[in-house]
Amino acid sequence: MIHGVLLDLGGVIFVGDKALPGAVDAVARLRERRLPLRFITNTTRTPLPGMRDKLAAMGLEIAAEEMFMPAVAARIRLQAERLRPHLLVHPALQGEFQGLTGTRGTAVVIGDAGRYFDYDSLNAAFRALNGADDFLALARNRTFQDADGELSLDAGPFVAALEYASGRTATVLGKPSGDFFRAAVDSLGVAPETAVMVGDDAESDVAGAQAAGLQGILLRQGKYRAGDEAGIAPPPTAVLDDLPAAVDWILARAR
Structure with missing residues (x-):
């Protein structure tokens, strides 16, 4: 039985600024x-x-408490640990960390900075890691599907570069972190085995969710490429064409 659902956004509900066919319904x-x-x-x-706001423009009204994003988890952790952030993130995300002055030390926080990844910013983060109290990766996905439909580099390769250079291992706050999935399921008030994650990334969405005890549906859209399901073990609970097909599958098994 399915008692709760986690849905990925990019590649499942939308690509770029457009909702995928049938996703809103x-x-x-x-x-x-x-x-x-x-x-x-x-x-x-x-x-x-x-x-x-982006989802609302597509016809999806989402409450703040229904959304799980790594930046929110990072802010909560920094506040709890009383750390000030050294940010290597996209400028649009910097406002999420305003007011975090910290009293105990520093944490290097890396996200998908896009074209703002350059030698100077990466080297500054590398230097900050010498003596930093924490090293946080908002995500470590290898790629994402860009607005033009092609795959582009995500934050993961840059996280790996800093890990290699510094000899430190980043704590991942987003997918595929088991803590991230378990926090989302806990907020639903259901048991992990009765929840299902729907995503287009075999590694971060499906394998990560299944490692946390959830069921996982891999969609053949978004960043999916033929044969992705063969790259994870155990295999996805189901491999389906799109979100409407996934909802059919879920509703056939819902309480």
Whole structure:
């Protein structure tokens, strides 16, 4: 039985600024059945209010508490640990960290900075890691599907570069972190084995969710490439064409 649903955003609900065919209606069908929902994204170029506005423009009204984003998790951790951030993130995301002056030390925080990744910014982060109290990666996805439909480098390769250079290992706050998935499921009030994650990334979405005890549906759209499902073990619970097909699968198994 399925008691709760986690949905990826990019490549599942939209690509660029356009909703994928049938995606908005598919979410509406889940709401009609009153299935608890959370929207899970590793997007680190857009802050939470901006993402909600983007979805609203597509016809999806999402409450703030329904959204799980790595920047929110990072801010909570920095506040709890009383750390000030050294940011290597997209300028659009910097406002999420305003007011975090810290009293105990420094944390290097890296997200998808896009074209703002350059030698100077990476070298400054590398130098900051010498003596930093924490090293946080908002995500470590290898690639994402860009607005032109092609794959582009995500934050993961840059996280790996800093790990290699510094000899330190980053704590990943977004997918595929088990803590990230478990926090989302806990907020639904359901057991992990009765929740399902729907995504287009076999590694971060499906394998990460299944390692945390959830079921996983891999969609053949977005960043999916033929044969991706063969690269993870165990295999996805299901491999389907799109979100409408996934909702059919879920509703057939929903309480």
